[in-house]
Amino acid sequence: MRALTLKSNGQLVCDDSSGYGIILGDLSTASNWNIGQVLNGPVYGHVRKSFAEGRAPWPGICEGCHTFSGGGAPNDTLESRISLIVEPTLNCNLRCPSCLRIKEGKTRSGEWDLEPAKFEALLRSCAKNGIEVETVHYLGWGEPLLYAGLGALTRLVRKWHPHCIQEVTTSGSIADPTVLDDTDIDRLTVSCDGALQDSYVKYRRFGEIDQVFGLLDYVSRLKRKPFVEWKYILFEHNDSDEELALAQALAEGFSVDSLLFIITNSKRASKRYTIDNIRSFPMQFARGEISPAAALLTIRQSGRPVPEYSRLGDLADFSFFLDQAQITISNILELRGWSLTADGAYVDRIECYDGPDLLGWARLGHRRSDVSRGRPNAQGPDCGFAFKIPIDAGFAPQSLQFRVSSGEACGRFAATLEFTGA
Numbered sequence: 487m488r489a490l491t492l493k494s495n496g497q498l499v500c501d502d503s504s505g506y507g508i509i510l511g512d513l514s515t516a517s518n519w520n521i522g523q524v525l526n527g528p529v530y531g532h533v534r535k536s537f538a539e540g541r542a543p544w545p546g547i548c549e550g551c552h553t554f555s556g557g558g559a560p561n562d563t564l565e566s567r568i569s570l571i572v573e574p575t576l577n578c579n580l581r582c583p584s585c586l587r588i589k590e591g592k593t594r595s596g597e598w599d600l601e602p603a604k605f606e607a608l609l610r611s612c613a614k615n616g617i618e619v620e621t622v623h624y625l626g627w628g629e630p631l632l633y634a635g636l637g638a639l640t641r642l643v644r645k646w647h648p649h650c651i652q653e654v655t656t657s658g659s660i661a662d663p664t665v666l667d668d669t670d671i672d673r674l675t676v677s678c679d680g681a682l683q684d685s686y687v688k689y690r691r692f693g694e695i696d697q698v699f700g701l702l703d704y705v706s707r708l709k710r711k712p713f714v715e716w717k718y719i720l721f722e723h724n725d726s727d728e729e730l731a732l733a734q735a736l737a738e739g740f741s742v743d744s745l746l747f748i749i750t751n752s753k754r755a756s757k758r759y760t761i762d763n764i765r766s767f768p769m770q771f772a773r774g775e776i777s778p779a780a781a782l783l784t785i786r787q788s789g790r791p792v793p794e795y796s797r798l799g800d801l802a803d804f805s806f807f808l809d810q811a812q813i814t815i816s817n818i819l820e821l822r823g824w825s826l827t828a829d830g831a832y833v834d835r836i837e838c839y840d841g842p843d844l845l846g847w848a849r850l851g852h853r854r855s856d857v858s859r860g861r862p863n864a865q866g867p868d869c870g871f872a873f874k875i876p877i878d879a880g881f882a883p884q885s886l887q888f889r890v891s892s893g894e895a896c897g898r899f900a901a902t903l904e905f906t907g908a
């Protein structure tokens with residue numbers, strides 16, 4: 487209850503997996519269209535009531551959704567801040583075997599290209615209701631860079647929500663990378679599952695890897711360069727040691743900010759690398775990461791710090807708050823929170839320890855406008871952090887220690903955790 491998905495036909499839906507069939511509202515171009523009628527209407531009333539009673543709002547559907555978590559607590563930010571997933575178009579030039587786009591296209595009514603006036607109605611209404619649109623992610627089942635007016639959409643967002651972070655996820659297999667010139671985006675995720683044409687095209691049917699590399703090269707030379715992530719899904723056909731090493735060398739050459747390998751549970755998933763041996767992945771690239779796909783990130787257990795036994799909050803030199811600790815079905819420990827120096831500056835690095843063992847480290851960069859609104863001296867809203875730490879099956883930490891640093895200075899915090907869920 488912190489994100490809404492907008493389909494290209496103007497329907498607001500729950501999420502881009504199972505929730506795609508649950509219509510929460512319909513956008514119109516009417517100047518008095520009001521988001522309040524959706525968020526405070528009967529559908530959301532049903533969602534809130536169901537969660538309060540510990541039930542899934544649509545039994546049989548919600549459980550199949552990538553973001554539904556039986557062990558998780560509802561996180562309802564809709565009154566003050568919201569993330570949007572926007573599908574500019576349902577058109578695509580590729581035919582990826584597991585993609586539901588064709589099926590969706592057969593059952594869906596309405597336009598395949600988003601009407602900018604409908605999008606603006608949503609942005610305007612959020613602004614007028616005091617709801618900050620924190621992120622807009624152009625995604626959906628189509629290919630966003632095939633939508634002719636993407637630049638115009640990004641400018642509408644800037645007009646109504648100037649601080650919003652805008653992200654595009656693209657296959658990158660498009661003939662002309664200069665389409666990006668007209669856009670105002672902060673993050674670009676390029677879905678490129680391979681480093682060689684022969685293996686790449688097995689999943690990305692009709693894709694041309696040289697076009698993807700052309701786009702990565704083009705972006706690396708832009709004056710206003712977005713944060714670029716190369717997203718590489720691990721299949722049986724693209725997981726050889728040679729190809730994984732080549733991808734990492736290419737990522738270095740294109741100066742990408744992140745190379746993210748994804749463990750999927752879909753057909754033809756890699757058998758060499760699975761959630762059980764995630765820690766043995768041959769990572770050489772300093773900005774490389776590996777994560778299970780969203781479908782494997784369902785929360786199994788939710789934890790919270792016990793205030794009386796934890797050392798968190800505002801201390802002399804640093805503030806450090808841990809809001810959420812969760813363990814996924816794929817044995818990933820996710821920790822979310824925020825940190826600032828006592829002067830309100832961003833901290834450089836946060837390390838997480840289990841006793842003497844360093845479990846992982848993180849930087850800030852997640853938007854937390856709620857924090858910057860409440861702390862006028864904060865350097866900015868991007869003071870949130872998120873750890874995703876692979877852990878052993880069955881492990882649920884009872885306590886964690888954190889080392890927060892800024893330049894030479896450092897602060898130490900500790901959390902005693904209580905987990906619920908199976």
Ligand SMILES: C[S@@+](CC[C@H](N)C(=O)[O-])C[C@H]1O[C@@H](n2cnc3c(N)ncnc32)[C@H](O)[C@@H]1O
Nearest residue numbers: 584625626627628629655656657677750752779
């Ligand atoms: C359906 S695509 C549409 C956006 C864009 N055309 C693209 O290819 O990135 C949305 C996302 O689904 C992901 N995806 C596609 N097939 C997948 C699979 N078998 N397992 C996990 N993620 C997948 C892609 O990597 C991409 O990030």
